[in-house]
Amino acid sequence: MAQTDTVTRILDTAEVLFAERGFAETSLRTITSKARVNLAAVNYHFGSKKSLIQAVFSRYLDPFTERFHCALDELQARYGDEVIPLEELLETMARSVLEVPAERNSLKVFMRLLGLAYSQAQGHLRRYIQEEYGSVFTRFTELVRQATPELPDAERFWRLHFVLGTVIFTLSGLDALRDIAEKDYGEHVTVRDLIRRLRPVVVAAMQAPLPSPVAPLAQEA
Amino acid sequence: MAQTDTVTRILDTAEVLFAERGFAETSLRTITSKARVNLAAVNYHFGSKKSLIQAVFSRYLDPFTERFHCALDELQARYGDEVIPLEELLETMARSVLEVPAERNSLKVFMRLLGLAYSQAQGHLRRYIQEEYGSVFTRFTELVRQATPELPDAERFWRLHFVLGTVIFTLSGLDALRDIAEKDYGEHVTVRDLIRRLRPVVVAAMQAPLPSPVAPLAQEA
DNA sequence: TCACGTTTGAAACAGCCGTTTATTACGGGG
DNA sequence: CCCCGTAATAAACGGCTGTTTCAAACGTGA
Numbered sequence A, B: 001m002a003q004t005d006t007v008t009r010i011l012d013t014a015e016v017l018f019a020e021r022g023f024a025e026t027s028l029r030t031i032t033s034k035a036r037v038n039l040a041a042v043n044y045h046f047g048s049k050k051s052l053i054q055a056v057f058s059r060y061l062d063p064f065t066e067r068f069h070c071a072l073d074e075l076q077a078r079y080g081d082e083v084i085p086l087e088e089l090l091e092t093m094a095r096s097v098l099e100v101p102a103e104r105n106s107l108k109v110f111m112r113l114l115g116l117a118y119s120q121a122q123g124h125l126r127r128y129i130q131e132e133y134g135s136v137f138t139r140f141t142e143l144v145r146q147a148t149p150e151l152p153d154a155e156r157f158w159r160l161h162f163v164l165g166t167v168i169f170t171l172s173g174l175d176a177l178r179d180i181a182e183k184d185y186g187e188h189v190t191v192r193d194l195i196r197r198l199r200p201v202v203v204a205a206m207q208a209p210l211p212s213p214v215a216p217l218a219q220e221a
Numbered sequence C: 001t002c003a004c005g006t007t008t009g010a011a012a013c014a015g016c017c018g019t020t021t022a023t024t025a026c027g028g029g030g
Numbered sequence D: 001c002c003c004c005g006t007a008a009t010a011a012a013c014g015g016c017t018g019t020t021t022c023a024a025a026c027g028t029g030a
Helices: A002-021 A028-034 A040-045 A049-079 A086-102 A107-119 A123-147 A153-172 A174-185 A191-206 B002-021 B028-034 B040-045 B049-079 B086-102 B107-119 B123-147 B153-172 B174-185 B191-206
Strands: none
Touching: A002 A028, A002 A040, A002 A049, A002 A107, A028 A040, A049 A086, A049 A107, A049 A123, A086 A107, A086 A123, A086 A191, A107 A123, A107 A153, A107 A174, A107 B107, A123 A153, A153 A174, A153 A191, A153 B153, A153 B174, A153 B191, A174 B153, A191 B153, A191 B191, B002 B028, B002 B040, B002 B049, B002 B107, B028 B040, B049 B086, B049 B107, B049 B123, B086 B107, B086 B123, B086 B191, B107 B123, B107 B153, B107 B174, B123 B153, B153 B174, B153 B191
């Protein structure tokens, strides 16, 4: 079937180019010419550039949410009524994130796309992701809440976004950082290696002592 | 003098629009019309859109690097031959970052611009910032090295970028996150409040235990 | 007051953008 | 066989992009 081939070739090319340059900086002509596909094929199969962007995300997020839900099911079944430890939750999430793009070894692309979804304006994208995939995050958040009863709700909310920032920021800018690290320390760092380094940092961040209630950061020392 | 007025009006308008929508998504026509300035003024005063972008960054980074250098001078003078504690270094950096845009209460814009400089492709921008302002970061990194002798060099490098990711990611996406936080917890969070929350998390991240050397993250539990 | 360098102004430039149209080629069921 | 829905193609559409041009206005020293 020629249709499927055209569609996937567009998606394969688009996700790489989007990850490299961003959405606005990647034209449909660049995508279609590099994919050796007619320009009109994008509008024919996807309707618009916006829809193409959403389709690129769905191809990653649909399998991810499914796997993540399953992994959480298994985790809850294993622990029954006991509280699932925080580290277990974090590792489950990490494993689910890693499994999806591992099939096409494109973790870098996946992370870069997630970073773009956050940083790039693209209001429609944030809304789309929120509406389509917000429920998994809500479920995960609730489990984290049970695992960290000592944290006030607001504090936990912000800390989750802190560590989310660390992970997405690091892995989405990995290529640039890797160049610097290689030049300075000679060692070629792998994604797996980076995640090994991230683990204790993330755990420590979540378990950090509560901030002082009066906020004297900018005072003169 | 009318020239100076035109230049600053362009810069004032451009930095806000860039921060809101990104570089590619902000046209010169949008900038000049909102700044009530002729379209050609940008190319006349700055030469090109690229140069305008760099000028926007310079206006923040030049005062920042100067203040930061002075603050580090003072810190080194105060501690003499003693090692400067890590918390002291982090707070000095935070204070320097906060002081600059405080004059025009535009910290949000500043952070968003930093985030864009990282996430947006814009190779020319990264190169420009690296060449122009890399030395301050090098100096700061060396002081952090002395403050954390127990960390291997590579580990420290990555952790600095981890916390950098947290701060930039959080503060540059602050508006979106604030909306969610407000809806969920009702409290309106200020930048100052966020920094208060960030402090213990950043310190804990830098002081987290070293990762296990064998990297078994993705193994089956 | 005149002349001159600097700054504004309106208009046009070529080029790329996303999208649409109309035509052609394909391929399995009546 | 023909027919018809699906898909690929080339070409054109209007619109917006950054940049350039050239004339007009400005302000300041001679």
